[in-house]
Amino acid sequence: MMDRKRLSRREFLRWTGIVGAGALAAACAPAAPAPEAPAAEEAKEAAKEAVTVTWYVRTSPEEQPWEQEIVIPHFEEQNPNIKINLVIVPWDDFDTKMQAMIAAGDPPDIWSHWGPSGFQDYVIRGLVADQTPFIERDNFDLSDFIPEVLDIYKVDGKYYGLPILTGASYLFYNKKIFDDAGVPYPPTDWNDESWTFEAFLDVAQKLTKDPDDPTKAIYGFHDGTWPIDAWPWMWGQDLYPEEAYKTGFPTEAYLDSEKAIEAIQARQDLTFKYKVAPSPAATEALSAGGNPFHTGRVAMQAIGVWGWWVHKGLEEQFDFGAAALPIGAPGRKAVIFTDPWMLSSKSKHPDEAWEFLKFLVGKDSQKAYMEAVGAPPVRKSLQADFFNLYPSMTPDEAKEAFLGGVEHGSESPNHLLVRFDQINNVISSALDPVFLGEKPAAEVLPEADKELEKTLAQIRREFGQ
Amino acid sequence: MAEQTLVRPARIVEAIPFWQRRSVRRAATTIFATTVATIGAVVIMIPLLWMISTSLKTKFTALQLPPQWIPRPAHWENYPDALTFLPFHLFFRNTIMYATLTAFGETLSCSLVAYGFARLRAPGKNVLFLIVLGTLMLPYQVTMIPQYVLFKFLGWIDTWKPLIVPTFFGSAYLIFLLRQFYMSIHQDIVDAARIDGCSYFDIWWRIFLPLSRPALTAVALLSFMYHWNDYLGPLIYLSTTEKLPVSVGLANFTAAYGGTPWHWLMAASVTAVAPLVVIFFFMQRYFIQGIVITGVKG
Numbered sequence: 001m002m003d004r005k006r007l008s009r010r011e012f013l014r015w016t017g018i019v020g021a022g023a024l025a026a027a028c029a030p031a032a033p034a035p036e037a038p039a040a041e042e043a044k045e046a047a048k049e050a051v052t053v054t055w056y057v058r059t060s061p062e063e064q065p066w067e068q069e070i071v072i073p074h075f076e077e078q079n080p081n082i083k084i085n086l087v088i089v090p091w092d093d094f095d096t097k098m099q100a101m102i103a104a105g106d107p108p109d110i111w112s113h114w115g116p117s118g119f120q121d122y123v124i125r126g127l128v129a130d131q132t133p134f135i136e137r138d139n140f141d142l143s144d145f146i147p148e149v150l151d152i153y154k155v156d157g158k159y160y161g162l163p164i165l166t167g168a169s170y171l172f173y174n175k176k177i178f179d180d181a182g183v184p185y186p187p188t189d190w191n192d193e194s195w196t197f198e199a200f201l202d203v204a205q206k207l208t209k210d211p212d213d214p215t216k217a218i219y220g221f222h223d224g225t226w227p228i229d230a231w232p233w234m235w236g237q238d239l240y241p242e243e244a245y246k247t248g249f250p251t252e253a254y255l256d257s258e259k260a261i262e263a264i265q266a267r268q269d270l271t272f273k274y275k276v277a278p279s280p281a282a283t284e285a286l287s288a289g290g291n292p293f294h295t296g297r298v299a300m301q302a303i304g305v306w307g308w309w310v311h312k313g314l315e316e317q318f319d320f321g322a323a324a325l326p327i328g329a330p331g332r333k334a335v336i337f338t339d340p341w342m343l344s345s346k347s348k349h350p351d352e353a354w355e356f357l358k359f360l361v362g363k364d365s366q367k368a369y370m371e372a373v374g375a376p377p378v379r380k381s382l383q384a385d386f387f388n389l390y391p392s393m394t395p396d397e398a399k400e401a402f403l404g405g406v407e408h409g410s411e412s413p414n415h416l417l418v419r420f421d422q423i424n425n426v427i428s429s430a431l432d433p434v435f436l437g438e439k440p441a442a443e444v445l446p447e448a449d450k451e452l453e454k455t456l457a458q459i460r461r462e463f464g465q
Numbered sequence: 466m467a468e469q470t471l472v473r474p475a476r477i478v479e480a481i482p483f484w485q486r487r488s489v490r491r492a493a494t495t496i497f498a499t500t501v502a503t504i505g506a507v508v509i510m511i512p513l514l515w516m517i518s519t520s521l522k523t524k525f526t527a528l529q530l531p532p533q534w535i536p537r538p539a540h541w542e543n544y545p546d547a548l549t550f551l552p553f554h555l556f557f558r559n560t561i562m563y564a565t566l567t568a569f570g571e572t573l574s575c576s577l578v579a580y581g582f583a584r585l586r587a588p589g590k591n592v593l594f595l596i597v598l599g600t601l602m603l604p605y606q607v608t609m610i611p612q613y614v615l616f617k618f619l620g621w622i623d624t625w626k627p628l629i630v631p632t633f634f635g636s637a638y639l640i641f642l643l644r645q646f647y648m649s650i651h652q653d654i655v656d657a658a659r660i661d662g663c664s665y666f667d668i669w670w671r672i673f674l675p676l677s678r679p680a681l682t683a684v685a686l687l688s689f690m691y692h693w694n695d696y697l698g699p700l701i702y703l704s705t706t707e708k709l710p711v712s713v714g715l716a717n718f719t720a721a722y723g724g725t726p727w728h729w730l731m732a733a734s735v736t737a738v739a740p741l742v743v744i745f746f747f748m749q750r751y752f753i754q755g756i757v758i759t760g761v762k763g
Binding site: 059060064086089090091093097101105106114290294306310313 | 700
């Protein structure tokens with residue numbers, strides 16, 4: 001009996017230990033969320049009924065300071081009854097987290113298509129609110145916006161997204177390499193008809209040195225464009241019928257058209273026939289730390305609008321300029337990328353969310369965004385400032401190149417076609433043999449076109465189109 | 466006999482060519498093994514060295530080809546810059562708290578559950594065990610959204626609770642690992658303990674836990690490492706920057722369009738990896754011992 005009693009006392013002590021540890025664990029667990037409480041109280045003191053608006057953005061070392069240090073403090077100061085909950089998500093997981101939030105009935109209020117999905121994907125799923133009633137109610141002045149850009153995210157004449165930034169695809173070039181070789185710069189004038197693909201190839205050949213020795217090579221050209229549509233577009237060939245960009249669902253594909261084959265073949269030839277562009281392996285090595293153009297070993301790079309901000313500050317290394325894309329065939333088009341702010345149709349506080357959206361597209365926020373990120377503005381009144389941001393280009397040079405691209409471009413299919421992410425994967429893997437130099441375009445594209453049309457049909461079926 | 470023994474040494478030394486001498490062969494083996502191990506170590510170290518080297522460059526020199534291995538001048542300011550650009554002291558605090566609590570929770574709960582599966586008899590026990598193992602087959606992506614909805618219902622979103630509390634209810638992989646180890650504990654010890662009046666709980670506490678210390682250490686370390694690196698869970702549940710762990714914090718340096726500041730990302734990564742290297746350095750004996758004992762590779 002004595003033994004048993006002593007045992008159970010020890011047992012008791014041990015149990016206390018375990019329970020204590022458990023309690024400690026439980027006490028530690030909520031330690032992190034604790035700071036929320038005082039913040040919430042402060043908000044309550046500031047205004048009786050503070051409403052939280054969730055702003056869902058991508059990770060970006062340039063954008064975060066703009067969001068956290070400029071936009072949110074200014075907005076909250078002006079609107080003490082609205083709190084902004086900034087949620088920052090890496091590109092890869094942008095849609096995953098959003099999907100979880102939507103499933104739990106807690107969708108973000110304001111966001112842009114900064115993940116794998118594009119504008120049309122969100123619209124077709126009924127996640128985007130029509131902003132027209134708000135615009136009309138508040139008499140919100142849209143006259144400063146570039147009209148064509150404003151039209152991109154109109155659905156049936158209604159505004160579903162107000163733009164943040166816009167710009168086409170361009171040919172950026174390293175002025176130092178041109179100067180060293182004594183070759184004249186490519187034209188900034190998009191109407192210059194002498195700037196054909198042949199003229200471009202000639203320049204690229206003059207600038208290329210030692211393409212087979214990756215430690216010494218200077219490449220005439222690197223293709224940084226995306227998506228692949230950029231190439232047929234340079235030859236004036238669309239991959240889908242015109243109305244697909246309105247409905248979101250292409251009914252056929254023109255990947256096997258003569259012009260598309262010519263364009264894709266030209267891209268292959270730059271690497272494998274003329275050797276003015278780095279091979280896939282060399283491209284990999286050049287891209288190890290980011291953009292190949294920054295290595296100073298690429299004379300010209302065709303790239304989407306993001307060239308304007310990823311190349312910003314590059315003047316520290318070498319001077320660079322922006323020029324028109326070459327003309328593969330008459331009707332050349334550049335791919336335009338425009339990002340809109342969308343308002344959630346499932347928002348619990350649409351009025352407050354709209355208040356914030358209005359602030360975001362306001363001139364002050366746009367100017368701050370342009371200055372922080374280097375992204376081209378959508379307000380006409382800010383363009384002059386933008387053209388002054390690049391020390392190695394004269395404002396006129398920057399203006400002519402930039403606006404010419406917008407004039408000669410159309411919005412990117414990844415924003416306007418439903419499930420473009422999937423479409424793009426199908427095309428990319430089908431075209432691999434071409435870009436690895438294994439097969440000519442004419443052999444691959446007819447087959448790829450069939451596969452693409454199959455995918456398009458499957459997507460249409462899925463959405464009951 | 467005596468004569469033979471006396472003659473032997475001199476003859477044998479002469480008879481064997483020098484490369485067959487034991488000392489020479491031993492030395493050769495050592496040199497060979499060291500060379501192979503050194504080459505292997507260098508190959509494995511290259512990414513680490515690249516990481517350290519990049520962390521001391523500027524945004525643009527980080528991209529130069531051929532890469533400059535020893536950056537001059539070394540930009541040590543990348544470290545304070547990167548670590549203050551985002552609140553990394555909070556990220557570290559969060560990760561340490563998260564990894565420690567979950568390692569404790571998983572070790573405790575898994576050991577108890579594994580004991581039950583290894584030693585207790587109950588109807589349907591094997592079916593239950595199969596169900597536990599079955600949860601291993603479900604990818605996280607499948608259960609993620611239903612779980613999220615559940616935790617939203619509990620009001621636990623943007624807190625650490627959905628990430629920590631479930632670990633106190635076991636993890637299928639670690640349960641399986643410990644169960645295999647517990648099955649190897651001799652039944653005689655258990656019987657002796659029963660005769661001495663131990664309850665089932667006592668047997669776990671007094672016999673199984675002390676005997677399985679190496680296995681428990683391995684389990685705790687595996688769990689710690691896993692949660693130190695855990696990314697998707699915190700990414701989904703946490704939104705406030707101040708609550709993020711290091712893993713998600715590092716991802717916050719990435720940027721679309723190749724705009725990632727590699728020099729900062731690498732500086733932050735070196736800092737994030739350092740504690741793990743130190744832990745592994747001091748604990749490797751337990752770590753390797755535990756894995757050898759449980760017969761499972763991490």
